[in-house]
Amino acid sequence: MIRVQEAPFDVCAELAALSAGRTDIGAVASFVGLVRDRAGDQAIRAMTLEHYPGMTERKLAEIEAEACGRWPLQASLIVHRYGRMLPGEPIVLVATAAQHRRAALEACAFLIDWLKTQAPFWKLEESGATSRWVEARDADERAADRWRR
């Protein structure tokens, strides 16, 4: 399942729903990305995520389908926020459930690595009185390269 929303989400509730009432799941892996109060030597006051409505949902659905094709997942979830967020708030949650841990762990890492370079989001950081668009990191490209076929 994928969801793109402006409202904050509750990591607890999302994870609980993933495996609620099921006894066939052996492993749940999850990743949460949060707004940090610093970027390098800059104090960050807030972060605004812009996205491309329509294409975002499409890409996230593709990314999730790709993970389900590569690993035997019993459930998966991507929740990504857009809009303005404060330090400490979750931006994105990805979670995977499988019978065994390898599939859950690898698919979880894949989802967030792939999403980082494929989903059309752009971060604007507010630092003091100025705002700055975050630059893409080479490290993100390299992380995604690990999963290319």
Added chain:
Amino acid sequence: MIRVQEAPFDVCAELAALSAGRTDIGAVASFVGLVRDRAGDQAIRAMTLEHYPGMTERKLAEIEAEACGRWPLQASLIVHRYGRMLPGEPIVLVATAAQHRRAALEACAFLIDWLKTQAPFWKLEESGATSRWVEARDADERAADRWRR
């Protein structure tokens, strides 16, 4: 932090506590291992985890310290249960927090892979009227080998 306990634990509460009140964390990765209702073609009624009190705590603390030495973690947690559990109940939770996702994801996978071959726990599966000690899996040894230095 590590904890070994017989009582069930609340994944939500544990994860929330890991990053509560902090705004310096950028990434939280977690893994939960649960009791499955099947093993191969056997229906599983319950699972009992035996452990070696004293050595268990010692090994988990060593494993956590090893992860903190390898990755720049801001927080980490291992909670492992012993005693009798039913399908659907969590057995183990590992969670890691870091500024960036690579450290959190890798350390989380390391913790569970390493724990599987290093922490003195033994699983007894109840299936129908019989109980059976679970055999160690080669796949677990291979997963741990990835992290050997």
Added chain:
Amino acid sequence: MRILYFAWLRSKTGTASEEVAPPAEVTTVAALMQWLAARHPGFAEAMAAPGVIRAAVNQDYAQPEDPVRPGDEIAFFPPVTGG
């Protein structure tokens, strides 16, 4: 053709979206970018740094040689930074 601009590219063009009708010989993403550069000096400036502008045609990533047609939704944006 509907053109969308995202993130700092939007400030370069001064608009988030526009309806355009380029001449018939504009049949690829690359040709469209050249044509848009003539309309928006800021877009031309951004194009000067190679590989900085990414494109999507009808919400799928597109390469310079990919075709564009009347009625398409074409988006331009910097490398993505979500997650």
Added chain:
Amino acid sequence: MRILYFAWLRSKTGTASEEVAPPAEVTTVAALMQWLAARHPGFAEAMAAPGVIRAAVNQDYAQPEDPVRPGDEIAFFPPVTGG
């Protein structure tokens, strides 16, 4: 010396723990295992399959050649299956 047995090895020996005082020449894990095998036919049986019994001396994993001393806590168990 305090000896502990875990998981199915406990059913083989019929006890979870015992205090033993082996002769002075029993100075290694391997020698102790041989000595215990003579006391517990089930332990001897488990030893027949190589690599099945793991040992810990004072709560640290130990190899057959590692020393054992009076007062040590020595545990024997099958490969671990937690997590």
